[in-house]
């Protein structure tokens with residue numbers, strides 16, 4: 001029987017349990033898929049801890065991106081067959097050896113892209129794509145601030161934004177992470193543990209501030225992120241690695257220069273099949289052209305998921321992390 005990392009009761013990384021898991025046969029619109037590589041993302045910690053409510057069947061299986069091969073297809077699935085290489089990003093369910101997935105949620109993986117690359121870039125790369133191209137369109141000559149620049153999303157954001165001709169400032173918590181951010185396209189880095197990042201942003205931009213702040217840190221960078229923006233700038237709050245923001249008030253946007261604010265999530269940006277296909281095509285194109293390169297800094301076995309979450313939540317990971325079933 002295939003194995004899965006399951007959660008019976010939400011809590012810390014220690015709640016993960018590596019168990020046999022019945023998978024079953026595919027329904028008419030489904031595919032039975034075997035995972036070759038599974039991506040680790042911060043969202044996995046939100047479902048494991050209970051920060052994000054679980055609406056599915058129990059036990060909970062977290063994990064939001066994976067790549068692998070089709071084992072069996074349902075009777076209505078005409079465009080896939082056993083042996084095809086496919087990948088997906090879904091809010092959860094990926095920390096397992098095999099699973100059922102709706103065919104409409106899968107994307108065919110080009111031969112030039114490995115399972116490890118797909119599992120480490122699909123969710124993060126699609127996120128960077130919508131953040132830089134759709135939530136706010138980054139243009140040459142603009143300056144952007146991206147928090148957690150050496151992380152999974154942060155490293156890909158640096159690579160992609162530098163190709164768009166923007167000046168990119170990234171925050172990091174260590175000197176080693178500063179070097180990683182620089183190697184991934186950031187022009188300036190700020191250690192937000194030891195430096196006042198608002199003052200440093202003002203220095204770097206000659207007092208102007210930045211056009212957009214991409215903030216996934218949340219609690220610990222609010223409201224300072226707003227103070228880094230130009231008049232009419234955009235605050236994109238897309239995560240909360242340090243905890244939920246509890247003191248946001250609409251009035252803060254007026255006080256800091258008639259700012260714009262949004263709280264986007266990837267799954268709203270790939271809600272239709274057309275959006276999923278267009279965004280995936282843009283991501284695969286960027287990977288094939290070398291605009292994006294994966295940086296898998298941590299590679300663990302599936303059963304080591306608890307160790308991985310400990311490292312992720314204590315800020316010890318860099319770049320992307322994958323689990324190998």
Ligand SMILES: NC(=O)c1ccc[n+]([C@@H]2O[C@H](COP(=O)([O-])OP(=O)(O)OC[C@H]3O[C@@H](n4cnc5c(N)ncnc54)[C@H](OP(=O)(O)O)[C@@H]3O)[C@@H](O)[C@H]2O)c1
Nearest residue numbers: 041042148151152153172173216239240241242265266315
């Ligand atoms: N809305 C969306 O569509 C979407 C999609 C993907 C990801 N996200 C969000 O983007 C963020 C990055 O995701 P990721 O998977 O690539 O993770 P990651 O950036 O690899 O890891 C999180 C990083 O956040 C920083 N951080 C700052 N304060 C922290 C704290 N108190 N605890 C833990 N980390 C802290 C750390 O970098 P430093 O040590 O350098 O501070 C840490 O390495 C997450 O918040 C995630 O939820 C959102």
